[in-house]
Amino acid sequence: MEENKETYWSENLRLIFICLAIWFVVSFGLGLLLVEPLNAIRLGGYKLGFWFAQQGSIYCFLGLIFWYGAKMNKLDKKYHSEG
Amino acid sequence: MEELQLYTYIAVFGTFALYFAIAWWARAGSTSDFYVAGGGITPLQNGMAIGADWMSAASFISMAGMIAFMGYGGSVFLMGWTGGYVLLALLLAPYMRKHGKFTVPEFIFDRYYSKAARVVAVACLIIASLTYIIGQMKGVGVAFSRFLEVDYALGLYIGMFVVWVYAVLGGMKGITYTQIAQYVVMIFAYTIPAVFISLQLTGNPIPQLGLGSTLADGSGMYLLDKLDLVVTDLGFKEYTTANLGGTVNMFAYTISLMIGTAGLPHVIMRFFTVPSVQAARASAGYALVCIALLYTVAPAVGAMARLNLMNTIEPAAGQNLEYAERPQWFKDWEKTGLLKYEDKNGDGKIQYTADAATNEMVKVDRDIMVLANPAIANLPNWVIALVAAGGLAAALSTAAGLLLAISSSISHDLMKGILTPDMSEKNELLAGRVVMTIAIIVSGYLGLNPPGFAAGTVALAFGLAASSIFPALMMGIFSKKMSGKAAVAGMVSGIGVTMLYVFQHKGIMFIPGTSFLGGMGKDWFFGISPNAFGSVGALVNFAVAFAVLKVTGPAPAHIQEMVEHMRIPGTVSAAHDH
Numbered sequence: 302m303e304e305n306k307e308t309y310w311s312e313n314l315r316l317i318f319i320c321l322a323i324w325f326v327v328s329f330g331l332g333l334l335l336v337e338p339l340n341a342i343r344l345g346g347y348k349l350g351f352w353f354a355q356q357g358s359i360y361c362f363l364g365l366i367f368w369y370g371a372k373m374n375k376l377d378k379k380y381h382s383e384g
Numbered sequence: 385m386e387e388l389q390l391y392t393y394i395a396v397f398g399t400f401a402l403y404f405a406i407a408w409w410a411r412a413g414s415t416s417d418f419y420v421a422g423g424g425i426t427p428l429q430n431g432m433a434i435g436a437d438w439m440s441a442a443s444f445i446s447m448a449g450m451i452a453f454m455g456y457g458g459s460v461f462l463m464g465w466t467g468g469y470v471l472l473a474l475l476l477a478p479y480m481r482k483h484g485k486f487t488v489p490e491f492i493f494d495r496y497y498s499k500a501a502r503v504v505a506v507a508c509l510i511i512a513s514l515t516y517i518i519g520q521m522k523g524v525g526v527a528f529s530r531f532l533e534v535d536y537a538l539g540l541y542i543g544m545f546v547v548w549v550y551a552v553l554g555g556m557k558g559i560t561y562t563q564i565a566q567y568v569v570m571i572f573a574y575t576i577p578a579v580f581i582s583l584q585l586t587g588n589p590i591p592q593l594g595l596g597s598t599l600a601d602g603s604g605m606y607l608l609d610k611l612d613l614v615v616t617d618l619g620f621k622e623y624t625t626a627n628l629g630g631t632v633n634m635f636a637y638t639i640s641l642m643i644g645t646a647g648l649p650h651v652i653m654r655f656f657t658v659p660s661v662q663a664a665r666a667s668a669g670y671a672l673v674c675i676a677l678l679y680t681v682a683p684a685v686g687a688m689a690r691l692n693l694m695n696t697i698e699p700a701a702g703q704n705l706e707y708a709e710r711p712q713w714f715k716d717w718e719k720t721g722l723l724k725y726e727d728k729n730g731d732g733k734i735q736y737t738a739d740a741a742t743n744e745m746v747k748v749d750r751d752i753m754v755l756a757n758p759a760i761a762n763l764p765n766w767v768i769a770l771v772a773a774g775g776l777a778a779a780l781s782t783a784a785g786l787l788l789a790i791s792s793s794i795s796h797d798l799m800k801g802i803l804t805p806d807m808s809e810k811n812e813l814l815a816g817r818v819v820m821t822i823a824i825i826v827s828g829y830l831g832l833n834p835p836g837f838a839a840g841t842v843a844l845a846f847g848l849a850a851s852s853i854f855p856a857l858m859m860g861i862f863s864k865k866m867s868g869k870a871a872v873a874g875m876v877s878g879i880g881v882t883m884l885y886v887f888q889h890k891g892i893m894f895i896p897g898t899s900f901l902g903g904m905g906k907d908w909f910f911g912i913s914p915n916a917f918g919s920v921g922a923l924v925n926f927a928v929a930f931a932v933l934k935v936t937g938p939a940p941a942h943i944q945e946m947v948e949h950m951r952i953p954g955t956v957s958a959a960h961d962h
Contacts, residue, residue, distance in 0.1 A: 310951055317474050324470045328463045333634055336456075340625065345596035346606030351624045354459035355451075355683040356592060359466045359676050366473045366669040373478075374662055377953050 431670025464641025521831025573774020851921025
């Protein structure tokens with residue numbers, strides 16, 4: 302049981318780390334630090350960097366929260382620790 | 385204007401009647417109902433309530449206006465105020481829900497086994513919430529005076545009364561169900577005008593797509609390219625690349641808003657209302673869906689409003705609008721003083737440029753963009769009436785959430801937790817209601833007589849949440865060994881550094897003339913503005929806490945065990961008292 306707890310927590314930390322890396326890249330990376338080179342690419346009328354800053358990052362945040370939630374629900378089931 | 389007035393009265397008082405009916409149906413019978421709605425709110429319901437709670441008068445009225453004039457620089461608000469929900473969902477909400485208490489200071493007390501920590505948390509919470517609430521009260525007053533042409537003060541009293549009825553009667557339970565209704569009102573009020581305007585300008589009814597489409601005027605030009613062209617012709621910064629104080633400042637600003645969002649107690653406490661850890665994670669997702677509906681439309685509203693404004697004043701390059709022929713909305717907003725024209729070159733036409741010497745639009749208040757937008761685009765009167773009801777819903781729903789955060793921290797944390805621990809549940813419920821009534825009166829008074837520091841609301845509320853509450857909560861969950869002493873030292877130094885920097889720029893408690901920059905220039909720390917400084921405060925908080933931890937040793941074993949317990953979902957009981 303103790304061992305289960307440990308692996309549950311480390312798998313959770315791994316998921317959090319992956320999600321936060323994506324969270325950082327889509328907002329601070331693509332929307333802010335790399336905005337100038339990305340603006341050379343167009344997405345319809347949007348410059349791509351501008352699009353990430355004002356639209357794309359928000360859609361990615363949404364995807365991340367639901368993906369993390371689904372993954373964690375599976376993890377909760379796997380370790381029988383669901384209520 | 386007769387018809388518009390009638391529609392507005394119907395929309396505003398119709399929605400008020402709805403809120404009262406909901407409050408009566410969902411009145412609170414126990415402290416659990418009052419603080420956490422009995423713990424029986426579903427994730428979708430909670431998501432909508434969080435959306436209404438979170439999206440204040442600032443989100444509804446001011447944000448699109450800020451984006452309209454800041455262009456790309458306005459992205460900090462879009463990313464900052466949504467990205468915080470990722471942090472909430474991943475780092476805070478599930479664990480705080482698992483722990484299962486009523487308030488944020490109570491969590492801090494349990495985790496850091498320290499009354500000092502609890503008092504610091506209560507103080508942060510009250511200062512952040514009160515400054516925030518002043519803005520909502522002002523929003524209520526402005527909406528009433530502009531749309532119903534009643535006195536600002538009378539409008540404010542009506543707003544106070546409405547909140548009092550459903551917040552005091554229903555507590556968290558009444559507030560939650562009212563917020564769900566308010567969310568629906570708000571989102572319709574925001575998106576319907578946006579759909580109309582997007583359709584007019586681009587032929588695409590979805591504003592998020594319209595913003596990236598070509599104009600419907602037959603030119604085949606992309607809307608954003610046209611906007612860039614129009615504003616740069618007049619000497620303004622290019623819309624899609626205009627920066628906000630440099631990349632470092634934008635970076636720090638976005639971080640501050642993100643962790644500030646995740647650390648605002650009135651948002652966190654909404655996660656205590658759902659039945660399980662899984663539901664807490666899901667409700668963060670639903671909350672962001674509800675918020676994103678408005679936040680992805682806002683940049684379209686901003687850009688389209690700016691383009692419409694520019695086109696009205698200068699329909700084609702060099703053909704400026706005659707002042708005598710200005711449209712009705714122009715005259716209406718001139719009356720409020722939020723729009724001002726001055727014929728500097730005496731030609732009777734309106735020149736709107738970036739050069740202060742020749743610019744004749746001497747005042748264009750950012751806050752009018754959302755409210756004036758439907759009129760600028762010639763939309764029907766019922767749409768304008770809907771916007772008034774939506775603005776009020778945004779202000780009232782946020783005010784109610786903040787009032788609950790204040791009253792629960794006083795009645796539950798200070799009175800029950802520290803001063804009179806043997807208070808009965810019935811008395812605590814009564815105390816909660818009395819405190820909330822007092823909080824409404826205080827915030828109404830402050831709304832009528834805004835103190836100097838009201839202007840610094842954003843800096844103060846987000847600065848406090850970002851530099852004190854967020855780091856304390858995160859370390860409490862992710863560092864088992866983090867001790868009470870170290871956490872308090874971290875919180876105090878985080879707030880200290882942030883407030884010092886803010887006061888240096890804006891004056892002590894924002895009193896004009898007391899700023900003490902000395903020999904240092906404005907934004908002296910790597911060009912970071914005071915509003916963005918919460919991120920630096922948070923770093924200081926983390927650094928000090930871990931340094932003190934190294935010196936004074938880890939938290940006792942039973943606290944470390946409690947943290948382990950918090951990390952595993954297990955069977956979760958409803959949020960409970962001690």
